[in-house]
Amino acid sequence: xxxxxxxxxxxxxxxxxxxxxxxxxxxxxxxxxxxxxxxxxxxxxxxxxxxxxxxxxxxxxxxxxxxxxxxxxxxxxxxxxxxxxxxxxxxxxxxxxxxxxxxxxxxxxxxxxxxxxxxxxxxxxxxxxxxxxxxxxxxxxxxxxxxxxxxxxxxxxxxxxxxxxxxxxxxxxxxxxxxxxxxxxxxxxxxxxxxxxxxxxxxxxxxxxxxxxxxxxxxxxxxxxxxxxxxxxxxxxxxxxxxxxxxxxxxx
Amino acid sequence: xxxxxxxxxxxxxxxxxxxxxxxxxxxxxxxxxxxxxxxxxxxxxxxxxxxxxxxxxxxxxxxxxxxxxxxxxxxxxxxxxxxxxxxxxxxxxxxxxxxxxxxxxxxxxxxxxxxxxxxxxxxxxxxxxxxxxxxxxxxxxxxxxxxxxxxxxxxxxxxxxxxxxxxxxxxxxxxxxxxxxxxxxxxxxxxxxxxxxxxxxxxxxxxxxxxxxxxxxxxxxxxxxxxxxxxxxxxxxxxxxxxxxxxxxxxxxxxxxxxxxxxxxxxxxxxxxxxxxxxxxxxxxxxxxxxxxxxxxxxxxxxxxxxxxxxxxxxxxxxxxxxxxxxxxxxxxxxxxxxx
Numbered sequence: 195x196x197x198x199x200x201x202x203x204x205x206x207x208x209x210x211x212x213x214x215x216x217x218x219x220x221x222x223x224x225x226x227x228x229x230x231x232x233x234x235x236x237x238x239x240x241x242x243x244x245x246x247x248x249x250x251x252x253x254x255x256x257x258x259x260x261x262x263x264x265x266x267x268x269x270x271x272x273x274x275x276x277x278x279x280x281x282x283x284x285x286x287x288x289x290x291x292x293x294x295x296x297x298x299x300x301x302x303x304x305x306x307x308x309x310x311x312x313x314x315x316x317x318x319x320x321x322x323x324x325x326x327x328x329x330x331x332x333x334x335x336x337x338x339x340x341x342x343x344x345x346x347x348x349x350x351x352x353x354x355x356x357x358x359x360x361x362x363x364x365x366x367x368x369x370x371x372x373x374x375x376x377x378x379x380x381x382x383x384x385x386x387x388x389x390x391x392x393x394x395x396x397x398x399x400x401x402x403x404x405x406x407x408x409x410x411x412x413x414x415x416x417x418x419x420x421x422x423x424x425x426x427x428x429x430x431x432x433x434x435x436x437x438x439x440x441x442x443x444x445x446x
Numbered sequence: 447x448x449x450x451x452x453x454x455x456x457x458x459x460x461x462x463x464x465x466x467x468x469x470x471x472x473x474x475x476x477x478x479x480x481x482x483x484x485x486x487x488x489x490x491x492x493x494x495x496x497x498x499x500x501x502x503x504x505x506x507x508x509x510x511x512x513x514x515x516x517x518x519x520x521x522x523x524x525x526x527x528x529x530x531x532x533x534x535x536x537x538x539x540x541x542x543x544x545x546x547x548x549x550x551x552x553x554x555x556x557x558x559x560x561x562x563x564x565x566x567x568x569x570x571x572x573x574x575x576x577x578x579x580x581x582x583x584x585x586x587x588x589x590x591x592x593x594x595x596x597x598x599x600x601x602x603x604x605x606x607x608x609x610x611x612x613x614x615x616x617x618x619x620x621x622x623x624x625x626x627x628x629x630x631x632x633x634x635x636x637x638x639x640x641x642x643x644x645x646x647x648x649x650x651x652x653x654x655x656x657x658x659x660x661x662x663x664x665x666x667x668x669x670x671x672x673x674x675x676x677x678x679x680x681x682x683x684x685x686x687x688x689x690x691x692x693x694x695x696x697x698x699x700x701x702x703x704x705x706x707x708x709x710x711x712x713x714x715x716x717x718x719x720x721x722x723x724x725x726x727x728x729x730x731x732x733x734x735x736x737x738x739x740x741x742x743x744x745x746x747x748x749x750x751x752x753x754x755x756x757x758x759x760x761x762x763x764x765x766x767x768x769x770x771x772x773x774x775x776x777x778x779x780x781x782x783x784x785x786x
Contacts, residue, residue: 246645272647280645286638288702289631297631301647309628316628340638358647 197260199224199362199398200245205254207240214240215251216422222362225396227388229403229413233443237422238402239281242366245400246278247271259361273302277360281367281402283347287340291331291350294339295322299357318357325353329383345376352380356387356397364400369408377405381412410434418443454754462708470607478603482675484716485607485614486668491695491707491714492621493664498693499701500625501657502637503551507563508692510570511540511662513684515669517574520587520679529593529674536670537663544662548655567686574681586680590673610671617664622704624660633657637702698742700749709750 198221207215215237222228230238244251247268256264258274266274286294300309300316309316326335329349334342339350348368355363368384369377388397403409409416410430418425418433420442426433433439466485470478494508518539519532550562574581581587592601593609600606624630632653635643640650673679691714699710718735721727727734746752 268641268645269647269649272645278645280642284639284642284645286635286642288638289634293631293634297628297635297643297648298646300628300631301649306649306652309632310624312628314626314628314630354642354646 196224198222198257199226199259200400201255201257201260202241202245203255203257205241205244205256206252207237207244207249208252213422215244217254218419218422218424220417220424220427222398222400224398225388226415227384227399227401227413229401229409229416230419231403231406231409231416231443232419232425235421236419238419239366240422241419242364242400242402246276246364272358272360275358275361277355277358277363279351279355279363279365279368281370283344283351285339285347285350285354288338290336291339291342292319292322292326292335294350294354295325295357298354299359302358321357325357328386329353330379344371345373348372348376348380349383352383362398362400364402366402367404368401369403369405377408381408384412466611470604475603478607479675480716480719482603482607482610483719484711485610486671486675487692487695487711487715488707489614489617489671490665490668491692491699491711492617493661493668494692495661495696495699495701495703495707496621496625496633496664497657497661498696499703499706500630500637501633501653503548503654503657504556504560505547505563505658505661506560506686506689506693507547507567507570508661508665509684509686509688510567511544511665512669512672512688512692513570513574513681514540514543515666516673516679516684517581517587517669518666519670519673520590521580523590524587529591529670533667533670536666540662540666540669541659544659545655547662548658551654551658552651564686564689567684567689571681571685574684581681584680586678588678590677590679592674592677606675610675613667613671617667621664625704629653634702694739698739698749700751703749703751706749706751713750 200222202221203219205215205218206213218237218241220228230241232238240249243249244254245256247263247266247270250265254264255262258271258276261274263271263274263276286297289297296315296318299318299321300312303309303316303318304312315322323335326332329352331346331349331353334346339347342350348371352365352368355365365384368380372380384399384401388399390397401409401413410433413430415427415429416433417427418436418439425442426436426439428436466481470481473481490508490512493511494505497503497505497508515536518536519529522532522535523529547563547566551559554562575583577583578585592599592606594600595609598605600609625633632643632648635646635648636650636653636657644650669684672683695710695714696706697710698713699706699708713735718731721731742750746756748755
């Protein structure tokens with residue numbers, strides 16, 4: 195049996211008297227797109243931020259490829275191959291789109307001292323161009339990212355997370371605020387990246403998203419969270435057919 | 447780096463090179479002195495531009511490093527050491543103190559960081575003023591000699607100018623190289639979005655500290671050259687007001703524009719001296735400068751060097767809207783054609 199890329203065991207986090215996450219466990223397998231759904235306030239983002247080192251959990255263990263990464267800083271996690279996007283747009287507004295992509299991977303090459311004498315694109319130009327073409331943002335590649343439309347910035351934002359070829363990518367609401375016509379585009383991009391043979395392996399993603407059609411179409415397995423707990427984990431079909439989930443979240 | 451179009455850039459570069467190379471031959475002593483003064487402030491504000499303009503760290507303590515550089519050279523030379531020991535010592539001490547000043551920036555940002563650095567500047571200034579045994583207090587240190595290089599004296603204003611010019615060119619080249627390297631992108635990423643930068647593996651702690659330390663080195667070298675230029679130093683030029691003025695020079699020139707400090711320092715130190723003898727203007731220079739800065743911040747918040755970019759953006763927007771109009775016109779004609 196293959197080992198999970200990400201293994202979260204009994205994760206807990208409270209804010210004062212409010213328990214945001216109360217004992218969440220799940221595993222993400224290599225090449226898997228793992229969806230996380232649940233109503234607002236169900237603890238999805240707290241779980242995400244604990245895994246990503248933004249906040250430190252009160253209890254529980256987080257393992258990446260069998261190694262304990264609980265409480266590591268975002269910087270350390272990036273170095274160990276964890277990529278992420280944020281719920282809101284997070285691009286480098288005054289830098290060009292191409293530079294946004296290059297800077298997203300350059301710190302993974304060489305030492306800080308060697309980078310002082312490296313070429314400006316760190317030898318990442320070709321890779322950035324390949325992603326620019328894949329994401330169909332060639333026409334804006336030379337523009338400052340902050341001047342782009344919301345949808346274009348969202349594409350840049352997502353592309354950045356993949357520049358360093360991370361083992362695991364956590365995407366926090368990749369479709370939030372995106373024009374419905376682009377949702378399908380993002381979905382097929384993520385499927386492409388998941389299968390990407392250039393990666394040398396399949397990508398493993400965790401996706402938080404409220405857009406149910408998107409999640410059901412994209413994800414291999416889905417975890418439903420309600421009030422800080424796991425209500426169910428299963429394939430899209432299983433989740434759709436789960437009575438508890440229907441009652442608590444999906445409705446009829 | 448898009449500053450101007452290529453033809454204009456070439457013309458400006460040639461004119462600028464001619465000015466800095468040839469002008470001293472036709473200027474009197476004071477004019478040469480003033481040009482040297484300008485170059486020294488270019489070096490200092492280049493460093494501050496790295497800290498503020500590229501790395502986004504709002505520092506109001508730059509004059510302290512300028513002073514540390516000046517006093518290091520002055521004190522060492524008074525103790526009998528050579529200028530050539532004093533200069534690297536000034537750079538090294540500023541690097542170390544710059545690193546230390548970077549630490550508050552890891553905890554606080556924006557206006558809070560500005561106040562923290564301002565406090566640092568005040569503390570350093572008080573040391574300069576009160577520790578008479580070391581700094582001479584308000585009497586300062588006088589008769590600071592100018593160095594000689596390979597037996598060739600830089601005592602006169604003209605050779606000293608050319609020496610400072612060479613240092614300015616070397617330091618500009620080094621900064622240009624640094625900003626073109628991946629470091630330049632890391633600094634900009636830190637400025638634009640530190641949280642995202644960290645999530646992508648940018649060590650924001652190291653880059654924050656180094657943006658202060660490298661900026662401080664430039665100020666330190668500028669201070670060392672300043673001590674030798676004016677040959678008499680006292681605490682006044684290194685007070686908080688000077689830091690604010692340097693910050694203004696960076697902003698007026700254009701923070702994050704490589705050539706911004708050249709323009710900023712010209713507006714900040716050369717122009718007021720030139721205008722000093724112009725009747726009416728002389729008495730009103732500071733209020734006029736202040737008013738000009740207010741106007742500039744409202745209309746050109748990115749500084750004087752953002753003007754070409756502004757013009758280009760406006761032209762691009764106009765062309766785009768014209769193209770849309772033509773396209774709409776063509777479509778309308780087609781519809782009419784199809785209907786008839």
